[in-house]
Amino acid sequence: MYKLLLCWRYLRTRYIALASIISVTLGVATLIVVNSVMDGFTVEMHHRLNDVLSDIVFEGRGLNGFPDPEWHKEEIRKVLGDDLKGITATVVVPAMFNLTVQGESMMQHGSLIGIDTQSYGTVSDFPQYLLHAKNREQLSFALRDEGYDDRLPSSGWNWRRKRITLERDYLRQMQEAERLRREALGEPVAMNTPPAAETPVTEAAPVTEAAPETAGPVDPFQRKRQAAAEEHVFDEMKQQHPGVVLGIGIASHRYRDADKEVKDIFYCRPGDDIQISFPTAGQPQIVADNFTVVDFYESKMSEYDHTFAFVPLDHLQEMRGMVDPLTGVPSVTQIQIRLHDGVDLEAAQQKLYDRFPPQQFGYSIRTWQQLQGPLLQAVQMETTLLNILLFLIIAVAGFGILATFFMIVVEKTRDIGVLKSLGASSRGVMTIFLTYGFSLGIVGSGVGIVIGLLFVVYINTIAAGLEWVTGRPVFDPTVYYFQQIPTVIEPFTVGWIALGSVCVAIVASVLPALRAARLHPVEALRYE
């Protein structure tokens, strides 16, 4: 009983001891904050990666792919049975994107992915990262009129028509000026030679402005020829090239303006045309084609947003020569598989390897974790290292407690003698100081937990405050594409941290407690 009473009184009267556990408190708080933020990043990243990547990727070796995806899908369905949630075939090729920005050509490189609009949404959360609300419901590679994003108020068909009208007006004005100039010089006027650089998009198919109805039905053959020509004439105002969904990082640049506001500059927008070059299958040759941007893809994973572009699968297969001319059977480079929640991915992977043995087929079958292994491992290693370093801080704090406790024991020498002369056992005296250390640990880690949890809960407010005070961005959304710092509080981790720090406090008080217990009562009573 006296142990508890004395312990309580020491706790309330010895503020120096409380000062010695401030480092424990800070260590605990920092550990909780760091773990919560790292867990937050990890969980968010897992979430995003898994949503973007599908669960298992079934891949051929080269860029030529493997033929007959339907047969493969059927086999995979048979192997996985009810575990299968979604399956789709894709073609992935490296590609160069050529964007025309203010009359200048800009090259970006990335991965071009041919997808099937119907089934691609079943293997990943791809549609939910699109900007247009209707595309999020059902992806279409047809350009929509408008309604993309607040950042892009003018886009879609409306923007396309407006832009083309302006471009044509400009062209006409230029031609008029040229005509006038030549007239003034007395040179013959040559019409209908539009400068190529002004209208790159129309270069491939020159615009014919002749209205078909003005020509009378003179020659039936001529009429037929005209109708055929009309079919091949590409009218930018009414038609689009094959659609492409561009990763938002390819088409934009994020920066902070003078007021520290995060802004995006778009190099192109839905309704604009771009060129994409990529290698063909077989003997690799570079082919290029025009595509019309129909939407942007924003997964907020910086790497993916800067790399991926999606086009219709059949168009890509056709352009790359992946369709067998005799049988009409197409090839693909990947089959992406999504399983139901809770299914063991590695077991499913093993089943697929059993069906398609590597010696025989040469497919690589990998789970998303394996595909992103180095990244996930790097984050894991960072967390471990930080934990070790921060726990060392608490261990250092342990030495502070040790020193303070030694001082307290020396200061209390006579009281220890008195207690022993009143019949207290050595073990009892030792218990007083161990309990004291334990309660200091509890107080230290308790306060640390409270501070840490408060910090985690209000971390974004605190980051904003720090930003305001220091004038430097603490958390930069231009780097992470997260609007806020993600945090996850794991009760298990918090428990371990608290337990660890209490243990450090107890261990640090063992030596002083032993010293107190071994004091000889007579010598302790004589101590001045």
Add this chain to the structure above:
Amino acid sequence: MNKPQELERNVVAHRRRKNGGAPVQKKGQSQRIDGPHGSSYLSTRDLVKSYYKGKIEIPVLRGVDLNVVQGEFTTIVGQSGSGKSTLLHLLGVLDAPDSGEVYFDGRQIDNLPASGRELLRNRTFGMIFQFYHLLPELTTLENVLAPCMIRESVWGYWRRRRQYKQRAEALLERVGLSHRLRHRPCELSGGEMQRAAIARALIQSPQLLLADEPTGNLDENTGQEIFSLLRSLNTEQQLTIVMVTHDRKIACQTDRVVQLVEGRVVEKQPS
């Protein structure tokens, strides 16, 4: 002192140190031995105790034989360094002798195991000191209750807390401190602190009170008051008291005065 004797004593002292402070019990020695002076309550036989400063042995007690009769108020007087306090510590089993024995109520107590000595100090002996030795973190009442708390477990103390508190309050009233129950020692005067210490020594109803210069740090009047208190405890409750003092005036008022000269007893009758 001849060589073999000295050697034997050193060996005993060495064994005792190895034994964690507990005296070495010789083989064949029974736990309960009647004292050499049959009727005496507390007695010592040939107590020897030395201190070591480095390797130099400083003998303090050189064979003390003392007998205290039950109900007697004995004072031990002597010059500084004559070993009065050391003798009192040996009597109160706070320390163990190099050789010789201490008997209490017909039973040898200097060779008891640590737990036995703790129990003895807690329940059978009450101790008061020159510098009061109250615990500064506790109030007067809590200081008086400390021996009960030490003796009992948390649950046991909690169950009997009313009973203990009543007793402590009664004792504090007896020593004239009923108005100081909630004060800390630093808020009390020297005399009040010594009264609180006496109440603390009495809380477990001890059979023997050991007082180490209880008046040494007080002025004459207060010292006399404290002595009167002890004297009345002795006469009213037949409490056996052994007191060490420097004050000859006070020593003269007790039943028996034992003088220590260079670590040996020279008996004196109070004049």
